Amino acid sequence: MALPKQSEDFPAWYQQVVKGAELAENSLARGSMVIRPYGYAIWEAIQAGVDRRIKATGHSNVYFPLLIPQSLLDKEADHVEGFAPQVAVVTHGGGSKLEEPLIIRPTSETIIWSTYAKWIQSYRDLPLLLNQWANVVRWEMRTRLFLRTSEFLWQEGHTAHETAPEAIEEARMILMDVYRATVEEDFAIPVLTGRKSAAERFPGAIETLAIEAMMRDGKALQAGTSHYLGQNFAKAYDVQFLGREGKQEYPFATSWGVSTRLVGGLIMAHGDDKGLRLPPKLAPFQVVIVPIYRDDAKATVMEAVYRIKQSLGDVRVKIDDREEHRPGYKFNEWELRGVPIRLEIGPRDLEAGQVMAYRRDTGEKAPIALESLSSAIAEMLTDIQKSLFQSALDFRTEHTFSPGSYDELVDLLSSVAGFVQGGWCGSPECETKVKDRTKATIRVLPLDPADREGNCIVCGSAATELATWAQSY
RNA sequence: CGGGACGUAGCGUAGUUUGGUAGCGCAUCCGGCUGGGGGCCGGAAGGUCGUCGGUUCAAAUCCGGCCGUCCCGACCA
Known part of the structure; x- marks a missing residue:
């Protein structure tokens, strides 16, 4: 099979990598996907890293139901407005029409906060730091494997805090210590961290924080979000606690998630014309051994191969001993599947x-001498992890621009040159103007804006912060 | 949901213009030779031509509805 070149047809390249590397395929229900063993192994490696960091920062895992009474969704106005169009509804069960339709969760704020009402009575019950691994369904108009599927897998954290500053700190901590750390350390993908503009905010959130990664076609991928929800959900679901001063108070909330979309980001951030390039920390197989022999040498070679695998200890090694393929075929296949070392x-x-x-x-x-193989492989895996990060960082640096004028900004965004940074006055009008002209959106704003950032690149008035625009997935 | 392209064996496709027994490559199975960058020879099996209906003596081919896929929009946490 001949993979299309990234530079010629990036979407076709992406799709063929997903299929050729046997990561996933479309399933029967519109927009849904089957995740195949190799793709799921990558997801499991991602999960392990995220889960470890979530627990290390004091959170526990729980599980809430897939089905939610429809009336629950209706209680938070922004939330229902944002999600209603994408919600799948169950109207029948047990052979008859349900008295009240059930929605399939598009996210779990509603069911979780209606339950928190029972769990949170006193400031001693706070903070409540919970997370769940789950599937959710959002009826998207246009789907793409991993990047946007109607059902996807994710983790969603939902926390409740006594004070606003505490909740804001939680949202930031998750963004930096869990999401940024995971994507930069495990994925070897550098990310921009920051706030979303009001237009890009999660329905029901006061502040949405995100990590944004650059793909090799110059587009941005939102790789994780962390929301500060204020007291919106507490009020909507009547969650109150008796505070230290003996008064009833509403707790402050956060929610945050990363999904199987990250697999799509992994493919598009590192992949090349030969296929996937997996960072060693997430690769299901870090080393693949291709034995080469004629019949008379088979026993000797295979005996050595098994011994070598033994000597590599914890390294995840795949021995490709298939008889039906010759070495050249295997080389190409494992390159397509992104195994770091062969x-x-x-x-x-x-x-x-x-x-x-x-x-x-x-x-x-x-060549590597057998006597030093074990240390050489360990060193090489470390180096590959570092070097993938560095080359992704270099790519991002080369594709980040600071135009001097609005026209230049429009040109850069229209040609999908990459990240384009410029001062912004904070007005939705200027943001919309760029979007209408180029389809590009503000991907991130600084977590802690400087006092002043020159002039707005759109309207020329005083800028309040530095915005990063890009075309996005 | 709008515009465009497409749907033929597991995958990729020819055939559709001009209706007349559905072909090729890869993969699969069997036998042999091979083996350091996608092997070779011989044999075999595999098809409701997306689906429903219409026109016709006859439909993969013409007409219509529906379903699905991909691209471009709209939408998107």
Whole structure:
């Protein structure tokens, strides 16, 4: 199979990588996907890193139901307005029409906060720091595997706090210590962190924070969000606690999530014309061994191969011992599937006391002496993880611009050049003007804006902050 | 939901203009030779031509409805 070049047809490239690497495929219900073993293994590695960090910051996991009475959704005005068009509704069950329709959760604020009403009575019950791993359904008009599917897997954290500053700090901590840390350390993808403009905010949120990553076509992908919800949900679901001063008070909320969309980001941030390039921390197989032999050498080679796998200890090693494919076929296939290191082991190598090692990220191939293999592989995996991050960072730097005029801003955004930064006065009119002209949106605003950022690149009046615009997924 | 393209074996496709027994490549299965960058030879199996209806002696082919996929919009936490 010939993969289209990224530069020629990025969407076709993406789709064929997803299918060719056997990550996922479309399923029967519109917009839904089957995640295949290799794709799911990547998701499990992602989950492990996120879950570990969520727990390390004091949160516990819970599970709330998939089905939510429709009336619950209606209680928070912004929320219902934002989600109603995307909600799937169950109207029948047990062979008859339901008295009250049930919605399939598009997110769980409603069911969770209606339950928190029972759990939160006193300031001693706070903070309540819970998270769940779940599937949600949003009836999107246009879907793409991993990036936007009608059903997707995610984690959603829902916390309740005594004070606003505490909740705001929680939302920021999750953004920085869980999401940014996971994506930069595990995915080897640099992210911008910041606030969303009012237009891009989560329905029902007071502040939405996000991490944004650059894909190799210059578009931005929102890779994770963390919301400060204020007291909106507490009031909508009548959650009150008796405070330290003996008065009834409403708690302050956050919610935050990352989803299987991250797999799409992983593909598009690192992939090249040969396919996937997986960072070692998330790769289901960190090393693939392709044995090379004629019949007479088979026993010797395979015996060495198993011994070598043993010697690599904790490294996740796949031995591709399929008889039906020749080495060249396997090389291409594992490159498409993004395995960081390939070891070629044949009689010639064994005689020389070495193996051939191929690095997926750089395409370099060089021999490694058997006696130092274990440390060399460990070192190489570390180096690949670092070097993928560095090259993604370099790519982002090369594709980040600071235009001097509105016309230049429009040109850069229209040609999907990458991230485009400029002063913004904070007015929705200027934001809309750029969007109408170029389809690009403000992806992030600084977490802590400076006092002044020159003039608004759109209208020329005093800028209150530095905005980063981009085309986005 | 609007505009465009498409739907033929597991995958990719030819055939549709001009209606007349559905073909090719890859993959699969069997046998053999092979094996350091997508092997070769021989044999085999695999098809409600997306679906429903219409026109016709005859429909993959013409007409209509529906379903689905992809691209571009609208929408999108």
